Amino acid sequence: MINLICEVSKYLCLLFMILYTVKCFSIMSSKDEEENNSALNKQIVYVFLIHFFCFLILYLRLQQVKILVFYGIQIFVAIFYMVIFHSIYKDSSRLLTNNMAFLLLVGYIILTRLNFSLAVKQFIFATVGLFITSFIPIIIVKWKKLKDMGTLYGVVGILFLLTVFVPGLGFSNYGSRNWIHIGKLSLQPMEFVKILFVFFVACMLVKANTFKDLFVNALISAGFMGVLVLEKDLGAAVIFYITYVFLVYLATSRPIFLVGGVSLGVGAVLAAYALFKDSLFAHVMVRVEAWRDPFAHIDTGGYQVSQSLFAIGTGGYTGSGLTLGKAGTIPVSESDFIFSAICEEMGVIFGLCLILVIISIFLSFVNVAMKCRRPFYKYAAFGFATIYIVQSLLNLGGVTKFIPSTGVTLPLISYGVSSVISTLVIFTIVQGICIINNKEAVKYEKEKARIRANAAEPRRRIPQ
Amino acid sequence: MPLSPEEEFLNKEKERAKNNKIKNRPILVITYMMIFIYLLLFGYIIYFMQFKAESIIANSRNIRQDSFADVVERGDIITSDGVVIATSTTDEEGNTTRSYPYSNMFAHLAGYDSYGKSGLELQGNFYMLRSHINIFERIYRQLKEEKNRGDNLITTVDYKLQSTAYNALGSCNGAVVVIEPDSGRILAMVSKPDFDPNNIDGVWEYLKTEEGAESTILLNRATQGQYAPGSTFKVVTLLEYIRENPDSYLDYAYDCHGSDIYTGVNISCIGGSVHGEQTLKDSLANSCNTSFANIGSTLDFGKFRETAEELLFNSELPFDGEYAKSSFVIKASSPADQMPQTAIGQGDTKITPLHNAMLAAAIANGGVLMKPYLIQAVENDDGATIKKFSSKSYGSIMTSEEADILIDNMKAVCDYGSGARYFSGLSYDVAGKTGTAEYDDEGNCNSWFIGFSNPDNPDIVVCVIVEDYQIYGVSGAWVARQIFDAYYQ
Structure with a gap:
């Protein structure tokens, strides 16, 4: 009987996942507000159904009461957040709020399956993060000086990145020195610095009028990436670099900066490969080898990717069902390789839908950037869109052997205190910019209406 | 304005x-x-799932395979002519038992599935634990908490040839390998002594006893038994002689007096026979030891090793199951007194029956070795093909001219030479080579045969080794004859 319920729940889960994904895109393409509102409400229903069925399976398979309690608390926090956030920020994007909650809940589901105590830890930090970041939109809207602090962002950003080299504070993990200890907490400064970096580049580009300005800006940005390379955090360096190139292209509108930037990046990678493949980047070489043929290096560098591909392939399109796979045997399945764990047990169809949801979040970010009329906010919104989509690509591509694995997290789903909180910050900043856009649009509509009204009765305006 | x-x-x-x-x-x-x-x-990702995933998850390092057994009833192993040689039954409580209707006949070939795995149970494990019955039935059964029927493994082995080989060996120890030379399909593979895979618990108990510990019943002699090749190796020596004397090998002549001494080693012909005047072809046909020791004394050691290694001695074989490597020890710096024994297939040369069969198959196939294989297809429970395995060429290990010369000489063996007793005057022609390989100094010997029928367009290659010929009197050629007869019946 338990089997029956679990099997049915698995297929229902896939069904609601598909419906949820479809709604993401139908909401974006439709302008009918009423229709969208009902679609957004349906989305919330789907999220809760997916979440419910997954926890039903987890409870039936594992038979632990703590899972039920955990489920209840999650639902309470999620509803509370969705209701409160939207009633405070009426001009925020509900689709973005839905997607944010959805990704968090998917993360909780798979983490509960993999490691209950990690799931609880993730939940606690994410909840604290949700509370703190709910103040961010108002800061973005009210604090006009945000765009004048370029130098500060730059200095603080680089200093914060450098903390990993402070003895006793910073430490290495998986070959990269990109962690710091604060008490019992381990953090990745890079996760927070990427936000400062976007603000820094946006500020500088707004002010840059001459080639010299651009050049100084480039030098400081190169400083960020230099520190990341020294930390051997290549994944982060790639994210920073691509974000920088895209933003310069956006600010200058000159395709040469896009083409040149990408070529320079590829050239730098090839040069670094030729010069340092045996020394500084030996651990990167291992990953490239493992990417080319993971099974030939299954006992060494190819172990992770091999296990990941076994997991995805064996799970199949519909997945083994939660707890029935061997997702726990994929190395770091709770953070970097969480997508493989999801594919194995919840199905590749679920994974593919998840990718579509991630694309739709990117498009929401881009949409906010496009509507923005003030360059600083436009650059910032687009910078965050880039960071989000590039980081997701590095993660998804890495675990599926599409590209070499670089060891970055899947935002909001992977376990990781720094990763979750910084992503929440990014989402709420974009929400803040979205609110500014909507307010301006409303102001503009009001002004237009007022002028129209005046034009209809011109005589009144004649001075006496 | x-x-x-x-x-x-x-x-x-x-x-x-x-x-x-x-x-x-x-x-x-x-x-x-x-x-x-x-x-x-x-x-x-979709491409990966459609075209790559199946072969990647079949990797034996994928620990997820065995968890399939919880939801899938292991599929059958079926011969190419449709005989089920391994099957599963599941009782009401969901416990699956594996049974082998022909007990010992397919013991090493099919292998066993408890206490580890072997044979086809190991090689085809993944396929038999996958179920490709239609999705509705699959879901229906999942909901009813019944196991799905796994896919069936269709082996290349032919029931008729396998049973003939099994019965022909009788109570002797030894091995038989039958291969289709132009495809590499293995049509029969027998090894004795054997065991009953239906009673694998008993087998394990037996192996714990003193007698059992010394027995080698689990060893698949066909692929892992390393035997001295005896006179069958003269085919290799002959090939090397032709290679070193491409223009004059037809002029070879030797006068056999029954025994002779080469570099201090006394070589005599079997049974004290005196062959008299011998051409190269006569030497092979009559399996004249003294003549071949004479040929050996003319050969270049380094080149001989090269030829042997081209023929896959001292190297990996293109075969997916478990096997032992064959060995050939002579090298350019070897002492001269190693050559006489080596040239007639004694000494330290070791070969597995599978490898010897592959050499005969390459000769039969114009020098091109086809990779021998045992699994030809995977079918779902409804008989629809899920996956087909096609034959693959390993490449040429000798030229087609060389192969033709060898065939011509091997025909003589069965026309008027040592194999004529068994193969002359039949409705089909056979080309081959007999062999008697001594394995100690007391006259104990094993009897070999390698060869193929219909030499102009070879149908099947048979390789037989029967141990302790001096006791049972069952020769490799006689066993081979039974198999050819069954094939042409």
Whole structure:
């Protein structure tokens, strides 16, 4: 009987996942507000159904009461957040709020399956993060000086990145020195610095009028990436670099900066490969080898990717069902390789839908950037869109052997205190910019209406 | 005319909107770019699932395979002529038992599935634990908590040839390998002594006893038994002689007196026979030891090793199951007194029956070795083909001219030489080589035969080794004859 319920729940889960994904895109393409509102409400229903069925399976398979309690608390926090956030920020994007909650809940589901105590830890930090970041939109809207602090962002950003080299504070993990200890907490400064970096580049580009300005800006940005390379955090360096190139292209509108930037990046990678493949980047070489043929290096560098591909392939399109796979045997399945764990047990169809949801979040970010009329906010919104989509690509591509694995997290789903909180910050900043856009649009509509009204009765305006 | 402030506002707004649109162009470019890359990723994952996943998860390092057994009833192993040689039954409580209707006959070939795995149970494990019955039945059974029927493994082995080989060996120890030379399909593979895979618990108990510990019943002699090749190796010596004397080998002549001494080693012909005047062909046909020791004394040690290694001695074989490597020890620096024994297949040369069969198969196939294989297809429970395994060429291990010469000489063996007793005057022709390989100094010997029928367009290759010929009197050629007869019946 338990089997029956679990099997049915698995297929229902896939069904609601598909419906949820479809709604993401139908909401974006439709302008009918009423229709969208009902679609957004349906989305919330789907999220809760997916979440419910997954926890039903987890409870039936594992038979632990703590899972039920955990489920209840999650639902309470999620509803509370969705209701409160939207009633405070009426001009925020509900689709973005839905997607944010959805990704968090998917993360909780798979983490509960993999490691209950990690799931609880993730939940606690994410909840604290949700509370703190709910103040961010108002800061973005009210604090006009945000765009004048370029130098500060730059200095603080680089200093914060450098903390990993402070003895006793910073430490290495998986070959990269990109962690710091604060008490019992381990953090990745890079996760927070990427936000400062976007603000820094946006500020500088707004002010840059001459080639010299651009050049100084480039030098400081190169400083960020230099520190990341020294930390051997290549994944982060790639994210920073691509974000920088895209933003310069956006600010200058000159395709040469896009083409040149990408070529320079590829050239730098090839040069670094030729010069340092045996020394500084030996651990990167291992990953490239493992990417080319993971099974030939299954006992060494190819172990992770091999296990990941076994997991995805064996799970199949519909997945083994939660707890029935061997997702726990994929190395770091709770953070970097969480997508493989999801594919194995919840199905590749679920994974593919998840990718579509991630694309739709990117498009929401881009949409906010496009509507923005003030360059600083436009650059910032687009910078965050880039960071989000590039980081997701590095993660998804890495675990599926599409590209070499670089060891970055899947935002909001992977376990990781720094990763979750910084992503929440990014989402709420974009929400803040979205609110500014909507307010301006409303102001503009009001002004237009007022002028129209005046034009209809011109005589009144004649001075006496 | 100056603009009114209202018009000014609207114009300004229009201008701003236009500027914004221009400003947004890079965003659009990059967005399309990123979406394009994501579409590639999306397509790649689907491609991976459709075309790559099956072969990747079949990797024996994928620990997930065995968990399939919880939901799938292991599929059958079926011969190419449709005889089920391993099957599963599941009782009401969901416990699956494996049974082998022909007990010992397919013991090493099919292998066993408890206490570890062996044979086809190991090689085809993954396929038999996958179920490709239609999706509705699959879901229906899943809901009923019944196991799905796993896919069936169709082996290349032919029941008729296997049972003939099994019965012909009788109570002797030894091995038989039958191969289709132009495809590499293995038609029969027998090894004795054997065991009953239905009673694997008993087998394990037996192995714990003193007698059992010394027995080698689990060893698949066909692929892992390393035997001295005896006179069958003269085919290799002959090939080397032809290679070193391409223009004059037909002029070879030797007068056999029954025994002779070469570099201090006394070589005599079997059973004290005196062969008299021998051409090269006669030497092979009559399996004249003294003549071949004489040939050996003319050969270049280094080149001989090269030839042997081209024929896959001292190297991996193109075969997917478990096997032992064959060995050939002579090298350029070897002492001269190693050669006489080596040239007649004694000494330290060791070969497995599978490898000897592969050599005969390559000769039969014009020098091209086809990779021998045991699994030809995977079918679902309804008989629909899920996966087909096609034959693969390993490449040429000798030229087709060399193969033709060898065939011509091997025909003589069965026409008027040592094999004529068994193969002359039949409805089909056979080319082959007999062999008697001594394995100690007391006259104990094993009897070999390698050869193929219908030499002009060979049908099947048979390789037989029967141990302790001096006790049982069952020769390899006689066993081979039974198999050829069964094939042409």
